[in-house]
Amino acid sequence: MSVIGANPLRDAQDRRLPRIAGPSGLVIFGVTGDLSRKKLMPAIYDLANRGLLPPGFSLIGFARREWEHEDFAQVVYEAVKEHSRTPFREEVWQQLVQGCRFVQGDFDDDAAFETLKSTIDDLDKAQGTGGNFAFYLSVPPKFFPKVVQQLKNHGLAQKEGSWRRAVIEKPFGHDLKSAEELNKVVHEVFPRDEVFRIDHYLGKETVQNILALRFANTMFEPIWNRSYVDHVQITMAEDIGIGGRAGYYDGIGxxxxxxxxxxxxLLALTAMEEPGSFHPKALVAEKLKVLTAVELPEDLGKHTVRGQYSAAWQGGEKVVGYLEEDGIDPKSKTDTYAAIRLEINNRRWAGVPFYLRTGKRLGRRVTEIAVVFKRAPYLPFESGATEELGQNALVIRVQPDEGITVRFGSKVPGTSMEVRDVTMDFAYGESFTESSPEAYERLILDVLLGDANLFPRHQEVELSWNILDPIEEYWDKHGRPAQYPAGTWGPVEADEMLARDGRSWRRP
Amino acid sequence: MKIDLTETTSSKINAALVQARRDIGTPAIGMVLTLVIVTDEENAYDALKSANDAAHEHPSRILVVIKRVSRSPRSRRDARLDAEVRVGADAGSGETVVLRLHGELVNHAQSVVLPLLLPDAPVVVWWPDDAPPDVARDPLGALGQRRITDTYASENPQDALTQRAAAYAPGDTDLSWTRITPWRSMLAAALDQQPVKVSSVAVEGEAENPSCELLAMWLADRLQVPVRRMSSDGPGLTSVRLETKDGDIVLDRADGSLATLCMPGQPDRAVALKRRDTAELLAEELRRLDPDNIFEAALKFGVSKLGAESPAAAPAKAEAKAAPADSPETVTGPKADSAPAKPAAKPAKKAPAK
Known part of the structure; x- marks a missing residue:
């Protein structure tokens, strides 16, 4: 990436030429897992299919399974066939399969890591990967220390003249202390700039579009502040239960x-100031500023709510409650729903509450950011005319059905003056490509390119825990989660929490 | 939904479009551009099919302008417009209007198209074949900020390239240029990996394929070194060889799909370089609607050289000093500009100081 200026074939004006990663390879730990099969392998194939991977790109799987290279290639082949987003092409597969290797072993197994090392050296010779490898730790966090230590002990974490990067998935700890420990463990082995934390939301087009929407246009930014915004609701709802994740989920919530x-x-991207540039450092500086300015409500009991889904009919199916799920302690206090109110102490946002809520077994699967505006200060209409007029809102739909909705009042056709809410819609799928890259594609490519813009830095992770820890502590000491029937939009306590502020939740 | 209109006008077509959208219950339009396809009855089907496929990525209003051939003086005097309006499932992800122009109307196609353009959205005009010599001054071409031609479809591609270069206006582009994007990106990536100085280049491909010339001209323009254009049986481009002091960087594609990249001091590697179909080329073309300056530079660079070094005119020019004397198809670097040239040859803009 550093030689772009020196390469006579590159020109900033030549925007047809995509960013292709330099010679490199990817090592996946925990390659037999779901994430690896459903997301990572297909993403790698899609990248290759779009011509964004370097020639000779290599993929090494590391797992306990007793596989030969061919077995591994077969698994990748099936994963790609089933889950890739771009059409299957034999020649792309031929390019990819030449660099597929498998290393069998445990994380304790020194011999396996030696094999990994020699495999990497072989690939450097056979495929020309140039010693550049990213290690994707698709394993439970309790194995992180073990794996990174092994990488260090076997001299895999650093190599003169080439890069070595670590990619880790959430959770990044379960509170501030554990997050700091985890960061310490990883940073001991890999330099800070070479650690990439995957938050797949940041790889989504709609999330990146928040920045375009805010900073490329003139019509939104002037009203993006406390003078016009009444409050902001950020929702991530899932309609599924905990499924097979009981072991992980219970106690986390x-x-x-x-x-x-x-x-x-999402809050940081919605609320941050304009960065000086899109350089990762400039962006992270603005995000840190806004996260530092976040303030918790004084009375956590009144302005936070947690809940657990109870058995009910959801969308035509009878589902069990959280406490009856397999592997869950019937006395568990783990939250499957959480809603909190935050404020941001700066000139732009003082006094504007940000309501964050998330939950499992809610009405439907949806993630959105709703910026709700204040009512017009004066309405020159007859009193009945605006009865059905709500507050203007701008909703960024993150998933599914990515797009933006604007809600505003409009006259109902007819002889009398009556104003009612209408919506104006921008759907991504309608105006742009059907085959926009999947979040993991973008993120894996950015790891290979060393572009850290879409990855949360360790300070962001620590600041986020700083915000959440007091709430978790309060919940630990006070009361139990409220119950809400599966398939609804959360416990009544959450509605009451907003009603106290004179507001109500949007139905997403 | 499909509506046939005979002996109609643009405003009736507009009304039909609005009506059709209301009828299928989606009155909102989320289309990002208007694509005007200028073609004849013979090529309309294939062109529209490709455009509809590309519209999955770029929802657009597609206007197909078919100029009907009149075979008698009477029919030449008659002017008539027939239209076929397709909305919804029949039109991919946008809307399509097939316009059939008869008689004198053939010469006034822009009067039909102008009222049908989407408000405030970019207009792209595409001639799948038989593009007019000066597309920017063509009445239909003048409506678009992007004009797509395809020199591959012309009778004599080399002449067509010269023609395009002479008439170039910002916003012109050619599908032969689009075809080589994967090659260009792979070659650029190769030089990213080994930033060595290239001393000369050889481009090999089908004789009648203007993509080879464009790639050769691009390389000559960017690298400022002599470039040889060699013929092979194809398919399409078959190989590019960049000669450096450490050895050759070779990108070789014998079968039109899987290529091999050879670089000095590195193992040979397989690279997927599939020849793409028209829909994919069109989709790439519609991704950026600003003038392609790199295309302009490549196209204009080569014109004089191609003119001077084309096989017919070659013997007289073979002594151009930068070129091996025995290679009649040599496209030389800018040095050769100082060699005596035909009047048409202009000095290259970027003549280096060396």
């Missing part, structure tokens, strides 16, 4: 699982 990373990142 919705707030740690979702609010700490995804929702606070």
């Amino acid at each position: 919705a707030a740690r699982d979702v609010i700490q990373n995804h929702l606070l990142q």
